[in-house]
Structure formats: structure tokens, C-alpha cells
Amino acid sequence: MDLSDSVLDHLRHVAALPDLSGTRYEMESEIGRGGMGVVYAARDLQLDRRVALKVLDAALADEARLIARLEHPAIVPVYETGILPDGRAFYAMKLVSGVRLDHYLDGAPSLAERLRVIRRAGEALAFAHTRGVIHRDLKPQNVMVGEFGEVYVMDWGVEAVAGTPAFRAPDARLDQRSDIYALGALLRFMLPASPPPALRAIAAKAMNPDPAARYADATALLADIERFQEGQAVDAWAEPLWHRLRRFASRNAVLLWLLAAYAGVKLLLFFLRLF
Amino acid sequence: MNKIVVGLVFGLILGAIDGATAWFYPEARSLMGGILVGSSIKGMIVGLSSGWFARKVESTKWGVVVGAVLGLVFAYLVAAMQHEHYLEIMLPGFVTGAIIGFLTQAVGAKPATSSAAR
Numbered sequence: 585m586d587l588s589d590s591v592l593d594h595l596r597h598v599a600a601l602p603d604l605s606g607t608r609y610e611m612e613s614e615i616g617r618g619g620m621g622v623v624y625a626a627r628d629l630q631l632d633r634r635v636a637l638k639v640l641d642a643a644l645a646d647e648a649r650l651i652a653r654l655e656h657p658a659i660v661p662v663y664e665t666g667i668l669p670d671g672r673a674f675y676a677m678k679l680v681s682g683v684r685l686d687h688y689l690d691g692a693p694s695l696a697e698r699l700r701v702i703r704r705a706g707e708a709l710a711f712a713h714t715r716g717v718i719h720r721d722l723k724p725q726n727v728m729v730g731e732f733g734e735v736y737v738m739d740w741g742v743e744a745v746a747g748t749p750a751f752r753a754p755d756a757r758l759d760q761r762s763d764i765y766a767l768g769a770l771l772r773f774m775l776p777a778s779p780p781p782a783l784r785a786i787a788a789k790a791m792n793p794d795p796a797a798r799y800a801d802a803t804a805l806l807a808d809i810e811r812f813q814e815g816q817a818v819d820a821w822a823e824p825l826w827h828r829l830r831r832f833a834s835r836n837a838v839l840l841w842l843l844a845a846y847a848g849v850k851l852l853l854f855f856l857r858l859f
Numbered sequence: 860m861n862k863i864v865v866g867l868v869f870g871l872i873l874g875a876i877d878g879a880t881a882w883f884y885p886e887a888r889s890l891m892g893g894i895l896v897g898s899s900i901k902g903m904i905v906g907l908s909s910g911w912f913a914r915k916v917e918s919t920k921w922g923v924v925v926g927a928v929l930g931l932v933f934a935y936l937v938a939a940m941q942h943e944h945y946l947e948i949m950l951p952g953f954v955t956g957a958i959i960g961f962l963t964q965a966v967g968a969k970p971a972t973s974s975a976a977r
Contacts, residue, residue, distance in 0.1 A: 838923070838961055839958070839965070842954065842957055842958045845957075846955065849950050849954055850951060854883060857884070
């Protein structure tokens with residue numbers, strides 16, 4: 585009996601489903617797949633809650649243990665790691681309800697909102713770097729914004745994929761500086777069509793082809809974004825004098841108006857005397 | 860530097876500058892010494908009061924309003940002593956007070972607890 589292609593595809597799909605017998609999880613559906621594994625929605629039968637299950641090759645079991653060590657508000661919490669009966673590794677994590685960053689911009693968020701997301705992602709990166717963990721594949725598809733505005737950075741430490749072209753540093757090394765490059769590319773991705781020159785400069789510095797010319801760490805990049813948001817000069821941009829004066833005037837608008845009012849009053853009184 | 864000291868310093872400086880502008884009035888030049896001292900003291904009193912207010916209430920808007928009112932009141936008292944030049948003294952005094960009020964809000968160490976007015 586010949587089987588149709590669609591039936592064969594279905595059989596292959598079913599055969600590839602992970603064997604969850606012996607675990608506390610019940611398969612629901614596949615929700616995504618990448619180079620390193622497949623993510624499924626599942627139900628934790630013990631706690632009666634939905635979770636995300638990522639199934640990887642056994643050789644990548646270390647990835648799960650790596651992620652489980654990272655406890656940060658912007659890193660998806662891992663509930664459990666283990667080995668399935670079929671020998672594949674898995675980890676169960678929080679099922680994030682939200683949108684990926686590449687779709688998040690469809691909602692036309694404000695610049696402040698975009699920078700908030702970047703800062704949250706950068707903070708996760710900075711934290712992971714202090715724990716000796718490199719992301720290696722930071723890109724909009726690996727950042728999610730939850731339904732309450734929370735930001736999650738996902739798919740950590742995936743060495744084999746080693747970056748996505750638009751977000752991959754040109755140098756061959758995979759270290760903190762390559763993550764900085766990717767964060768700069770993420771910032772550039774998030775910026776509106778006509779971004780402020782300071783933010784363009786911050787992204788450009790992070791994406792400098794020379795790793796030594798980039799920000800030394802994610803914290804330095806975030807500090808520059810914070811300076812921009814506070815109306816201060818940023819390290820990445822040698823702003824022209826007229827822009828510096830405009831920024832000064834913007835930050836001190838009230839004082840300048842009061843001084844102008846004083847000068848105006850004095851001039852008015854002086855001319856009133858004349859006439 | 861706490862807010863009261865900020866008020867005193869800026870009040871002294873701005874009061875002195877305000878008094879010094881009297882030089883543009885020829886009839887006042889012979890009295891410059893007294894005008895400068897009086898204006899500086901007026902500025903310091905406004906600064907002290909604005910600084911005290913700034914320690915209690917963290918609000919640029921209200922800092923400017925309180926400073927302006929204090930500047931106007933003390934300028935009126937100075938003008939009333941001379942029974943003339945009310946406009947020339949009160950109007951700049953009003954604006955100078957507003958500037959002092961703003962500066963006491965913007966500069967200086969905030970106290971450990973203060974209420975922030977919306």
C-alpha cells in the first residue's frame with residue numbers, strides 16, 4: 585500500500601515527538617523549533633500548569649544546566665532538566681505568553697518603550713556575563729515581550745548556531761564582545777526610522793568591526809543609553825556644539841525661561857523710564 | 860550642600876546682581892552701597908525661606924511659586940520703606956524670587972524624607 589506524502593510527513597512528525605513517559609509532562613503542541621532543538625507546550629501534571637518543554641540532543645544537556653543556573657527577571661526560569669527515555673535532553677521552563685521582538689514593533693511602541701526593552705535585554709546579558717555565560721545568538725527572535733510588558737531573553741549558550749548573520753559579529757570569536765555586537769544590532773533593529781544621532785552612535789559603537797573599539801561590557805552600553813534618556817552627553821557620540829547647546833537648553837528650559845523673564849522685565853522697566 | 864545653604868548662596872548672589880542693576884538708574888548710583896547690601900539681604904531671606912520649603916516639599920512648580928511670592932512680598936516691603944519705585948523693585952524681585960525658588964528645588968541634597976507634591 586502506497587502512502588501519500590502528507591501521511592508520510594505526519595508519521596515522521598509523530599515519530600519525532602518526544603517520549604514523555606516517565607516524566608510529569610503531557611504533550612500539547614509544538615510551538616517552535618530552532619537549530620538546536622524543538623520547543624513544545626506541555627502540561628505539568630503535578631502542578632497543573634502549562635510549561636514550555638525544550639527537547640535537545642543529549643550532547644546539549646549542558647545547555648539546560650547552564651540556563652538553570654541563571655536566575656534573573658529577564659531570563660526564562662527553568663523548572664527542571666532531565667533526559668527523556670529516548671535519550672534526548674530536555675528542560676522545562678516557564679511558558680512565556682507574549683510576542684517576539686520582531687513582531688513587537690508591529691505595535692509601533694514609543695522610543696521610550698523600545699529602549700526599556702533593550703535595557704531589560706541588556707541587563708540579562710550583563711548578568712549572564714558575570715556568571716560566565718555567553719548568549720551567542722542574540723536576535724529579535726530570541727527576545728520576547730510578555731503580556732505584562734516583561735522582557736525575556738531566550739535560547740542561551742547555543743554554540744553550534746553561533747549567531748544569525750545580521751546580528752553576528754564579523755570577528756570569529758564568541759565572547760562577551762560578540763554579545764555586545766549583537767546587542768548593538770538589536771538596538772539598531774529597535775530604533776525608529778529617524779533615530780536620534782546619539783542612539784545611532786551607541787548602536788554603531790557596539791557594532792564596531794574591531795572588538796576592542798566596542799563597549800567593554802553590556803553595562804557600559806546600558807549606561808550610555810541611560811545617559812541619553814537623562815538628556816546627558818553619551819560616550820559614543822562627539823556631539824557638535826549646536827547640539828550640545830540645544831541639549832543644555834532642553835535640560836535647563838525652566839531656568840533659561842526665568843532668566844529671560846528677568847532680562848525682559850529689566851528691559852521693559854528701562855524703556856518705560858525713557859518714555 | 861543642603862537646600863537651605865543653597866538658598867542662602869543663590870539668594871545672596873542673585874540678590875546682589877538684582878541690586879547691582881540699579882546702577883542703570885542714575886539717581887540710584889549714589890545709593891549703590893545700601894542698595895546692594897539691602898538687595899543681598901533680601902535675596903538671602905528669600906533663599907533661606909525657599910530652601911526651607913524645598914526641604915519639605917519636592918516640587919519645581921511649587922518651589923517657583925513660593926519663591927516668586929516671597930520675592931514679591933519682600934520686594935514690596937523694601938519699596939514700601941521708600942514709598943516709591945514700587946514697580947522697579949517689586950517686578951524684578953518677583954522674578955528673582957522665582958529663580959531662587961527654582962534653584963533651591965533643583966540643586967542641593969534632598970533630605971532623607973520629604974513629600975513630593977504632584
